[in-house]
Amino acid sequence: MNYFPDEVMEHVFDFVTSNRDRNAISLVCKLWYRIERLSRQRVFIGNCYAISPERLIARFPGVKSITLKGKPHFADFNLVPHDWGGHVYPWIEVLARSRVNLEELRLKRMVVTDEGLELISRSFVNFKSLVLVTCEGFTTDGLAAIAANCRSLKELDLQENEVEDHRGQWLNCFPESCTSLVSLNFACLKGDINLATLERLVARSPNLKSLRLSRAVPLETLQKILVRAPQLVDLGVGSFVHDPDSETYSKLLTTIEKCKSMRSLCGFLEVAAYCLPAIYPICSSLTSLNLSYAPGIPGSELTKLIRHCRKLQCLWILDCIGDKGLGVVASSCKELQELRVFPSDPYGVGNASVTEEGLVAISRGCPKLTSLLYFCQQMTNAALKIVAQNCRNFIQFRLCILDPTKPDSSTNEPLDEGFGAIVQSCKGIRRLSLSGLLTDQVFYYIGMYAEQLEMLSIAFAADSDKGMLYVLNGCKKIRKLEIMECPFGNIALLSDVGKYETMRSLWMSSCEVTLGGCKTLAKKMPRLNVEIFSENNEMENCIDDEQKVQKLYLYRTLVGPRKDAPDYVWTL
């Protein structure tokens, strides 16, 4: 291979697109490392504090697309205080200064500011794609800058962000000359939208394939938009409420029938169940359906709809569909690969819910299932064993019993055997979330069988340090371990400190690790950032090594302690 000129090698590498494969290529020899790094265009950085933008650019000067993740996953569930970090501005500043030809920026759980968005819009001439997932810190003013200045913008995708809506006219800022949009998602915005501007924008975007509207867009406007854009493949409906006897509604019916390319439907941020039949005509070609943002649709309406969706591969739904409704899913959606059932009452008090019965039905009817997120009222070992037998291809298996320490509802035993069956049967499992009454035994099984496991989320489980030790010793590929409310202490934490350098991060909150234990760890492993924090600034006043640490977040890094940690975060 060394006899081929560099350009040939580069051409070959062009066919290798996955980041992991390219990382592997770069490890073969110095020559391959050099060729690979100069031709690399897409870089994925799972923890923005693991590396600095300067080092990124030094290694990959030709980078065009960057994915960055900031806060730890449990920040999604209010376990991380508001100003913890994850700022993207320093990255944008360095990228701009270094004249990187940035075309795509994808951020998750980061703090994005209007200044940052403005800087992006002014610095990168070929900027095409901005994807923000669960980010915060910006307003519609920042979006206005992106709209106004990014001449070749193709994608503006805002997913579940906290955006301060100034009710301004950011949509108006797309110039008349902007006709390049392929994907526009502003569903998470709460303010009013200039509907006429939106219609005109859609009208001059012939390449538009994906459009996700906010709640402020009424059904009348949706109808007009669909007339202009029958080529849409992915649609997020804003408001879907109208008098079904009106002319607008019947116009909508005809318009929808013409949307032959529609494959994915989501949103319905505001919906009246009696309007749903309007979408029946496109259901038979849908491969993806997300009704999880639409509370209040009775289970019976949901099942009526789903009966039409025979090609569904991905379904996100609320638990008001009930076990019977899941039975309908099982008999109608034979191609189903991904299922997420969310709680319609997140505090677990209500009556609408699903149980192990629904999951068993799904496993019987949908053998192609690979990804599951299931919030339920109860579970049994027997059910999990049946699921394990029927579906051997799980890659993601996340089970959340609303009462987190609930045992098997028929035998009152822990759910160790059930989860054990899952990991034993699904050899390719990469992501696992556990709940219910669990002892050390389930971790024994995980350590023993879950060879491909990369991410594990645990809460209220285990009896002793042994649980964590089984996982650390057994799961060779584990990258992210997040634990809350488990009796794991210093013995588990310190048993194999070198392991943490093979992982992206470890999160432990409300466990038994002490300040002394964390200090020891930090001392032994200088290439880890060991951050501890609590809400009340207790740690600063604390000199007692026996004190239990409320929250511990450690991660490997090449650039040492971060400089933007707030006061309450103590990097040991």
Add this chain to the structure above:
Amino acid sequence: MERSKSSGYGECDQANLKATELRLGLPGTQEELPLKLESPSFNNKKRALADDEESASKGNLGVLQDGRRSTSGVPRPSKVPIVGWPPVRSYRKNIYLSPPATKKADIAEGGARAGYVKVSMDGAPYLRKVDLKTYKSYPELLESLENMFNIPIGDYSDKGSDYSPTYEDKDGDWMLVGDVPWNMFTSTCKRLRIMRGGSRS
């Protein structure tokens, strides 16, 4: 201690929130006087509901520690919210708390889609529309109108402002905004008019 008042999400949620009312004490005991605990020191204004969860559960976690992860099987009271559980994003939780879908009756009655009402202002060349359902209170609505027309409206009882917000109700009468409870207002308001000049009585 009524959490619903501080979160301001409306009467329809009071039933749910009462069920999750927090008390100090071992699970299963009755406590007469639930105490409100201080919120954590960090600033978390955006997520009022999360603050309530966290502040309340801090006290309770201490209690639950005794009964937690016990093989002796002390049950966790399922009604007590725990920080970080269930693992549902705030974004999603906030959606579930928003007002339910409009009923058919409202639509038939209102003609146009209930929620959106026309807003006219004396002297302005064209009308605007606002969706009353996106607001939870009078101050929010008035602030939005102020921004929309770029004029100070001030509090509806403020005599200093030149502009008075009025609305036409179901009976066709023109009323001053602010006299009736918010929910009654949104269900009876057909259109808004911002009147200019001090003629208010």
